[in-house]
Amino acid sequence: MHYQNNISFFAFLAVVLMMIVFPSHAQKQPLIIEEQGSFMVGGEIVKASGTFDPINHGYFNPSNQASEGQTLHGDHAYVFYQIPQDKRKLPLIFWHGYGQSAKTWETTPDGREGFQNIFLRKQFPVYLIDQPRRGKAGRSTEPTTITAKPDDQLWFGIFRLGIDNEFFKGSQFPQDSLALNHFYRQITPDTGPLDIEVNINAVTALFDKIGAGILVTHSHSGGQGWLTALQNDNIKGIVSYEPGSNFVFPENEIPDPISYVGGKLSARGVPMSDFKKLTQIPIIIYYGDYIPTEPVKYPGQEQWRAALAMAKTWSNAVNKHGGDVTLIYLPDIGIKGNSHFPMSDLNNEKIAELMFNWLQEKGLD
Amino acid sequence: MHYQNNISFFAFLAVVLMMIVFPSHAQKQPLIIEEQGSFMVGGEIVKASGTFDPINHGYFNPSNQASEGQTLHGDHAYVFYQIPQDKRKLPLIFWHGYGQSAKTWETTPDGREGFQNIFLRKQFPVYLIDQPRRGKAGRSTEPTTITAKPDDQLWFGIFRLGIDNEFFKGSQFPQDSLALNHFYRQITPDTGPLDIEVNINAVTALFDKIGAGILVTHSHSGGQGWLTALQNDNIKGIVSYEPGSNFVFPENEIPDPISYVGGKLSARGVPMSDFKKLTQIPIIIYYGDYIPTEPVKYPGQEQWRAALAMAKTWSNAVNKHGGDVTLIYLPDIGIKGNSHFPMSDLNNEKIAELMFNWLQEKGLD
Secondary structure, X not given: OXXXXXXXXXXXXXXXXXXXXXXXXXXOOOEEEEEEEEEEEOOEXXXXXXXXXXXXOOOOOHHHOOOOOOEEEEOOEEEEEEEEOOOOOOOEEEEOOOOOOHHHHOOOOOOOOOHHHHHHXXXXXXXXXXXXXXXXXXXXXXXXEEOOOOOHHHHHHHOOOEEOOEEOOOOOOOOOHHHHHHHHHHOOOOOOOOOHHHHHHHHHHHHHXXXXXEEEEEOHHHHHHHHHHHHOOOEXXXXXXXXXXXXXXXXXXXXXXXXXXXXXXXXXXXXXXXXHHHHOOEEEEEEOOOOOOOOOXXXXXXXXXHHHHHHHHHHHHHHHOOOEEEEEEHHHHOOOOOOXXXXXXXXXXXXXXXXXXXXXXXXXX | OHHHHHHHHHHHHHHHHHHHHOOOOOOOOOEEEEEEEXXXXXXXXXXXXXXXXXXXXXXXXXXXXXXXXXXXXXXXXEEEEEEEOOOOOOOXXXXXXXXXXXXXXXXXXXXXXXXXXXXXXXXXXXXXXXXXXXXXXXXXXXXXXXXXXXXXXXXXXXXXXXXXXXXXXXXXXXXXXXXXXXXXXXXXXXXXXXXXXXXXXXXXXXXXXXXXXXXEEEOXXXXXXXXXXXXXOOEEEEEEEOOOOOOEEEOOOOOOOEEEOOEEEOXXXXXXXXXXXXXXXXXXXXXXXOOOOOOOOOHHHXXXXXXXXXXXXXXXXXXXXXXXXXXXXXXXXXXXXXXXXXXXXXXXXXXXXXXXXXXXXXXXX
């Protein structure tokens, strides 16, 4: 017994020493993962007419690349999941935006932990999606051409890092020399025509497979998220970062389109019985900074002026019909400088904490 | 003290109960991950001539999608890594083959653990690559067209699952109804022209970044692996599953090409001083089953007859010059039924054990 007491004493000493050596929060604990893996979900199978010839199929003859009788499996989503020890009941399902893959939620462009690790540490099972025709879910049933046209500066504007090549003053985007280089490399093209029905079907198949969960969307997946929730009751709540389009209204309450420099944002109408489904789950929407309330000359900012205005109208509509939507423009609560990617900006731990608090408040933890 | 003894007794009881309830090996222990994350590495930056106009950049005008003055970051690799607790010194760097992504090394088509988890459990740091212009590393500096032509049955043959749609007798490929569907969905297209120099540069940049490690290749990455080792001393050993092409010989010892139904496999020549680098590290090559020694009529099998024959010639050449290459045709050591994907066949735990034993034998653990 004396021996056991000695062990306890040394264990205590070790803890005290660690508290002295490592300042609080600096030392990350290991992640304890009960289970991890990846799978494809949803998708279609197409078959070419004719009969496959396993000898003369023409593969090695470029002038005769016959598909006769062959199948093609495509249009699925790819999902990587991790289930931590002592897991919470509801998993978080992270869905990236336009031109992105699940990388959005992983390590930040400057090498800090992203939402994947942050929420694993908060003991949520985490599912990361590459939507159909993107990333590791590259196999499409429809052909496409990838142009490789230089457009980084276009995205610098649309992703609200700044204007031209100049960061906005006070931006929370990490501005060391390598972060922007890395951020541009997160962009990954569509490997087939962008088709939101295809995407929604695959994410619906995912929720059919895994059961109840919380959907976390970003940008272009925001509107697709509302549409997915219309057809899948396993979505028990939605956290939406900067939804950009496809806001869904009752078909007789569709608001006027919002014009902005470079385009026009229209709403979608659905039958009231469908719309009402969006009133049955708690929803929170966050937008970052640098979104003007009046028209400006830069299209990158302009489309978010339209999106935020539409999101306000939409939140009011859902809440009027008995829903529970919270819309937060981060500067309104004193959080300034966020880009279109709050989940990887310098203050992403704070952004995650806001989300976590909301999940707790709504009993979704 | 009595209390502590009780705890010990119940802990003992719990262990005994678990041993009764779960047959050995069935109960997986949690993975304890010290650190995990993802990054892009290597790549190029191209810039269009002219000056970027942040207002009238033409994005919203399809007839005027100007690139003037914009950059494009592409041709990098994407890497997801996990470092387990009590890690071994040398990490394993897994590089997929043609038409594949890092998914090759993850969960198997029938949902079992792949080499990613198997080797994390053996306490190796694990790095999984999506090579440039593939998967999450989709951004290419060169354009391409993706045809979406049905060709599953072509790959069924080349990946040596069987012929036409019939599995080989005794195949270790999981033949439940969902596995093949899932396997076909692992295929993912090139998002730019396939360029082995681009790939080799990115993987070289990865080894420059992470330091010493063991490269594990599959199929098309096999030959690229030899070429990468020529230019990076951080590769301390290579495990190559079914290398298919780009075998590297001294320029005055290049063997004759090997003709097969559907094509011709040629060797590559390099200066002797480069070739000698391949004699400085231990290398092991594994091939699965169903590779004929004499010509057959099926091109899917034929190209592996040529590859295995070339691999034998190559192994002898490297060893003659003082190298340490082991070549294993799995049926020769009594392991039968493997496809072109031994790392995800039904016996993949045994395949992993072979690799692990070799790493130990060579002091690479």
